[in-house]
Amino acid sequence: MTYQPTAALNFGNMGCAKFTFTGTPTLNNPLTPVLVGSSTSFTPTISSNDIQLPAGEYVLRFYGAITRTSTSANILYQWREVGGSLLGKVGATNREIAPGTYVESLDSADARLELTSAGSVQIEMTQVDAGVTLDTSNTHAIIWRVPV
Amino acid sequence: MSYNPTLASENAFAFLTGAKSAGNNNATPDTMEPANTGWLTLPGSATGGLALAGSVLLRGIVSSTLPCQCRVGDSNSSSNFWEQANLKVVRSGTTDGTGAEVSDDEIILQREDATIKIQMLERYTSLNYQGPSFDATYPRFLAWRMG
Numbered sequence: 118m119t120y121q122p123t124a125a126l127n128f129g130n131m132g133c134a135k136f137t138f139t140g141t142p143t144l145n146n147p148l149t150p151v152l153v154g155s156s157t158s159f160t161p162t163i164s165s166n167d168i169q170l171p172a173g174e175y176v177l178r179f180y181g182a183i184t185r186t187s188t189s190a191n192i193l194y195q196w197r198e199v200g201g202s203l204l205g206k207v208g209a210t211n212r213e214i215a216p217g218t219y220v221e222s223l224d225s226a227d228a229r230l231e232l233t234s235a236g237s238v239q240i241e242m243t244q245v246d247a248g249v250t251l252d253t254s255n256t257h258a259i260i261w262r263v264p265v
Numbered sequence: 266m267s268y269n270p271t272l273a274s275e276n277a278f279a280f281l282t283g284a285k286s287a288g289n290n291n292a293t294p295d296t297m298e299p300a301n302t303g304w305l306t307l308p309g310s311a312t313g314g315l316a317l318a319g320s321v322l323l324r325g326i327v328s329s330t331l332p333c334q335c336r337v338g339d340s341n342s343s344s345n346f347w348e349q350a351n352l353k354v355v356r357s358g359t360t361d362g363t364g365a366e367v368s369d370d371e372i373i374l375q376r377e378d379a380t381i382k383i384q385m386l387e388r389y390t391s392l393n394y395q396g397p398s399f400d401a402t403y404p405r406f407l408a409w410r411m412g
Contacts (some may be wrong), residue, residue: 131277138408174276174277174278175278175279176278176407176409178407204284205280206403206405207403207404224326224371227280227325227405227407228297229278229279229280229286230405231276231299261278263277263407
């Protein structure tokens with residue numbers, strides 16, 4: 118008898134993709150992703166501001182970079198499942214977490230997502246201070262995927 | 266034939282947040298997604314650690330509600346400097362901003378069948394740096410099950 122159960126772990130099938138971004142940071146709006154490259158086993162597509170993903174289990178990391186006209190100007194950002202809720206934890210360029218209390222750089226927006234069917238994600242600006250321009254040379258994201 | 270169906274399609278990634286104990290004692294995450302991740306066991310007590318089954322890669326940050334300069338890492342392997350993070354948080358005020366550099370390097374570590382406990386390992390103490398005081402709102406760790 119031959120029996121091949123579903124693999125306990127699909128880690129060996131992991132793929133990843135890297136993205137850069139363009140656009141003007143605007144509150145509650147997404148940036149526009151550009152696919153730089155990806156594994157042969159994971160080929161996401163871009164539609165407008167959406168990163169379209171096949172079914173799978175994902176880890177998402179986004180690093181924002183900006184140029185400032187004021188030292189206190191920053192952006193906050195978080196992943197969102199398109200048509201759904203914000204995912205994971207917020208990331209930020211240096212910011213005041215609680216004004217007047219303390220400052221800390223949170224850096225990346227991080228999230229885990231499991232899609233049982235194809236779906237899409239965006240990186241959304243959850244706070245944008247005045248005088249901020251996106252540094253497109255350094256703003257980037259990496260998404261890892263394993264099949265479900 | 267032996268077959269354990271509960272192993273099928275187990276998640277490969279986990280997302281860890283929170284801090285087991287506020288203050289400067291234990292920044293080990295206390296919440297995970299998915300909650301039923303079989304290869305991770307959250308701390309059972311305020312002084313407990315995160316138990317890893319098999320080989321796991323962890324990377325993420327902690328957060329402090331008090332100004333601090335310190336090194337943070339796994340208290341069970343405190344000699345591994347390359348795995349530690351340097352956390353610097355400066356108090357904000359009316360004159361802060363210019364030159365107020367802050368950093369929160371990632372803690373990145375890999376362990377196999379081990380229990381890890383994220384703690385402050387060493388800190389600079391002064392009137393201006395009373396922390397760290399770990400908070401539970403902003404920390405996050407991503408976990409990769411390696412095999």
